[in-house]
Amino acid sequence: MKRTFLKTVAATAALAMTGGFTKLATASTIITGAGASLPFPIYSRWAEAYRAATGVQLNYQSIGSSAGIRQIRARTVTFGATDAPVSGADLERDGMVQFPAIIAGVVPMYNLEGFRPGELRLTGQLLADMFSGRIVNWNDPRIAAVNPGRTFPNQGITVVHRADGSGTTFVFTDYLSAVSPEWASSIGRGATVRWPAASSIGGRGSEGLSAIVARTRGAIGYVEFSYARRNNIPHMAMQNAAGNFVQPDDRTFSAAAAAIDWFSVPGMGVSMVNAAGANSWPMATASFILMYKQPANVAESNAVLAYFDWAFRNGDALALEMDFVPIPDTLAEAIRTRVWNQIRRA
DSSP states (O other), X not given: OOOOHHHHHHHHHTTTTOSTTGGGOOTTOEEEEEEOXXXXXXXXXXXXXXXXXXXXXXXXXXXXXXHHHHHHHTTXXXXXXXXXXXXXXXXXXXXXXXXXXXXXXXXXXXXXXXXOTTOSEEOHHHXXXXXXXXXXXXXXXXXXXXXXXXXXXXXXXXEEEESSOOHHHHHHHHHHHXXXXXXXXXXXXXXXXXXXXXXXXXXXXXXHHHHHHHHSTTEEEEEEHHHHHHTXXXXXXXXXXXXXXXXOSHHHHHHHHTTOXXXXXXXXXXXXXXXXXXXXXXXXXXXXXXXXXXXXXXXXXXXXXXXXXXXXXXXXXXXXXXXOBOOOHHHHHHHHHHTGGGSOOO
């Protein structure tokens, strides 16, 4: 099902200008966007293929969801990207639309000798207790109880979190709030929160957080799955809402997204955490795009629509290669007809 990058470019180049929206961009166009670091790997990969096929260039700054929202509100970019969806009321106030562009999964990752990726198992409550500082050592018997037959070192746990406003943090803390009443009442969810564990260390961006976990023995952190894979940092298996321990991959992310009613919430900002289903990954999420209904530069706004229209039509194989889940065709068509039609194009 997965193809190499070069094959995908060759296969899609002939199709690149066939969609109605793709005709709105020219080879001299530069698309500007900023925000979430979670989708940066796939937006960059799509950008390579799109430029090869059309000559149009994407300039996307991976600066975190909160900063991306600030930049689109300041109109310094043509689109913003966030994993923490903006509320319907705020979208209405700002005159913007919001739509999901890709589906991904946030994973806990760790640096612990003797464990390969996916071998260490945790429940949501244990994860919350580790990040809140209630569990401070890897040889805690509660961790051993869900990992029978494994030996854990007498080593302290270093909690690594995002230091900047982050949609990944929003998804992670949304999940911890869903599975731990203590976390929900004392810390809650947000793009930034007060991290209570005494051992907490902050890193800027997914790249910075990943680098700290990679060099710190006994560390635990959270990141979008492709960052963990790309940096060879082990991820955990997690117990889902059905009580099953599952691994992060495109199948478990898809399972979490299967029953979502995207238009049940204004702005499509539906939470996917702790989704029902035997195979659902409990920290699946969509990453969202923000655009103005009345853009200051219609040509640049049209170019953004052209880029995402191309990605929805031709970018599925690349998304799967990068451990993301593409937006289903039916949802993409609903976005075109129910969201993009609110944006002025001429």
